[in-house]
Amino acid sequence: MIDLKTLSRGEIGDLFQKMGLPEFRVSQLIHWMYEKNAASIDDITEFSKPLRETLKGFSYIGSVKILKKTTSPDGTIKLLFGLEDGLSVEGVLIPDEYRLTLCVSSQVGCAMGCRFCLTATMGLVRNLRADEIAGQITAVRRELQAQGGISGGEITNIVFMGMGEPLRNFDGVVRGIHILTEFMGISKRRITLSTAGVVPELQRLYREIPEVNLAVSLNATTDETRSALMPVNNKYNIGALLRACGRLPISSRRRITFGYVLLKGINDTPADARRLIALLKGLSAKVNLIPFNTYDAAKFEPPDEQTVLEFQQILIDRHVTAFIRKSMGREIYAACGQLKTCHETASP
Ligand code: SF4
Structure with missing residues (x-):
């Protein structure tokens, strides 16, 4: 069949x-x-x-099904999507005043091994096909239709910040984005792809779909710390990653979002904030600071609120746009790997 x-x-x-x-x-x-x-x-x-x-x-007509739906106190809806082979991936629907953002997965599990990420503990099971990526959006649209909609009823933005590293499933993700834009009426400018920093594929992405927004999970300001947190840094270090970002054909009106998960005692010092400013100099960038969203058996802790505020203020004082994403579920605006954490934390 x-x-x-x-x-x-x-x-x-x-x-x-x-x-x-x-x-x-x-x-x-x-x-x-x-x-x-x-x-x-x-x-x-x-x-x-x-x-x-x-x-x-x-x-x-194959379909992705919603197996489980949990609404968090902040209105974020956690989703578990069932695939036809019995595997499942996660997503999150995030309503706010102006948008209804759906965070989708690109792989079942992930091979990138980021130390702060629960998805990483699964390893990579398989890539999602393009139709499975688009199927997550169709499943939610169907649900919204059945409910009569929430927050205006229409998904306005798609973020690839769920399970998996989208640039390690390049063909599936690019083809999935084409389905979204050509058949489902979603503008490329309303799609954001988050990467841990697979440098060669960044250029390729911008050759094929220059209009998509980019979020980069940075999470450290020295190679020593970043390599300890994110094994991808051993292959493509901070310098290589930021040089690649600087070469992307991004218009001056658009900015790359740098996700920075703040981990107590690891990457949260004023010196880190100052190094971050230096690293981002010359880039069209904004920073999302995400205090680590802890879970059972996590090896890290979030910094206290004062430390987070001071870190942000150092950036703002040097004219680096920096937001704190700390309410439950919002973390996924900036960093893959915090989605699963968010799910675990928000589970009843
Ligand atoms: S943080 Fe993202 S890239 Fe890293 S292991 Fe988790 S899902 Fe993969």
Whole structure:
């Protein structure tokens, strides 16, 4: 059986041509799968019953399902998405005054091994396919439709900050973004991709989709500390990462978000703040400071509030835009790896 959602427009066109179907049926199928969120071929009422039966003889519409939904006190909704092979990934829906942001996963697990990250403890199980990435958005849209919507009802922003390193699933993520933008009406400028710093793929990303927003998980100001926290730094160190960021063709009106998870006694000193200012000099950047969101068996602790405020103030005094993301669930605006932490912390 063919999952129609795994096919590109061209592949659906070839298939329908072989079946003797006119071209407009391709657009109809895409419209029903991605805009009307059809969960099965039977939902496509624009197709005649005989056509639906023919299609059902060899194909189906695959879907990602919401297995679990938990609303946190701050309004953030944690989601567990079920995949067809029985695996699951996590997402978070974040309503605020102006936006409804969905954080999606790009891999089941992650191979990057960041020491502060619960997802890292799973290792990499597999990459998500493009249709599974888009399927997370479709699943939430379906849910919002059923509920009559929340906060305006429409997802406005997508962030790749859930499970996985998106640049280690480059083809799946790029193809997924194409589905979102070409078939699902989501603007590339409303999509943010977060990376731990896979340098070669940064250039490739901007060659293929220059309009997406970039968030970089930095988390340290010396190679010694960053390598201890994030093994990727042994391959692409801070200098290489920031030079690559500086070479990206980003317009002056847009900024790269640097995520900085603050870990007590590890990377939270005034000296770190001053080094961070020096590192970001010349870059079009803003900083999201995320006090570590602790969990059972975590090896780190968050700094106290005063330390966080002082760190932020040092940046602000030197005209570096810096936000503190500390309410539950908001962490994912800046740093992958805090999502799972956020989930664990927020679980009832
Ligand atoms: S922080 Fe992100 S890149 Fe690092 S292990 Fe966790 S999910 Fe992977």
